[in-house]
Amino acid sequence: MSATVTIPNQTLLLKWKRNIVNQPLGWQTQVCDDFAYYTPDVATNYAPKYNINAPVELAPGASLTFSLHILPMGAAGRGVYEIPFSLTKSPDKTIGTLILTANVEDADKEFSKASLRLFPNPAIDYFEITPNAPVDEIILYNMIGKRIRTFDASQNNRYDISDIPAGLYLVSLINEKRGVLKTLRLNKRTLRP
Secondary structure: OEEEEEOOOOOEEEEEEOEEEEOOOOOEEEEEOOOOEOOOOOOEOEEHHHOEEOOEEEOOOOEEEEEEEEEOOOOOEEEEEEEEEEEOOEEEEEEEEEEEEEEEOOOOOOOOHHHOEEEOOOEOOEEEEEOOOOOOEEEEEEOOOOEEEEEEOOOOOOEEOOOOOOEEEEEEEEEOOOEEEEEEEEEEOOOOO
8 A cells, every 4th residue: 555645845854653543463564655664563764762763855846655565464354554644843743644444355375476565665675575485486687677686485585685776676476386476566775875
């Protein structure tokens, strides 16, 4: 799930906070903004008390794409999430709230190509595949089709891309018996200065 916000007139430093209103046991969520990807245990981009200081800087007229990755981990149910936004100079004053609802009706654990996901995306240092049980090999290509890297797939593995240049890449997920299961696009970014 993602949303795009455009801000006029002035540069803003935004704080967001992920609030889980309701979700089934076992579900995980991960937040990604235009500048960083956050692991499931990080619920905000700005909490100086806890040494979290990564506000989203938006110049006049700029836009932000904000994503909430929901990983149901095979459990059916309904999740409801609120993402309030505020300015870092007034972090307790909400200027807008994004409300997201996710429904998973079929918790069948049988493999589906459509269920294969790549995250974080955009990625900085690594990416993961979920669910990765049917994937045996991962091949990373640049946008003109040149093979950049090959990974042997394994459960709960992170695939290191920290040394490749920023840009768009194609990620092919291969199964030894079925061939190419799915090809996904990966946006590789670098850390903000």
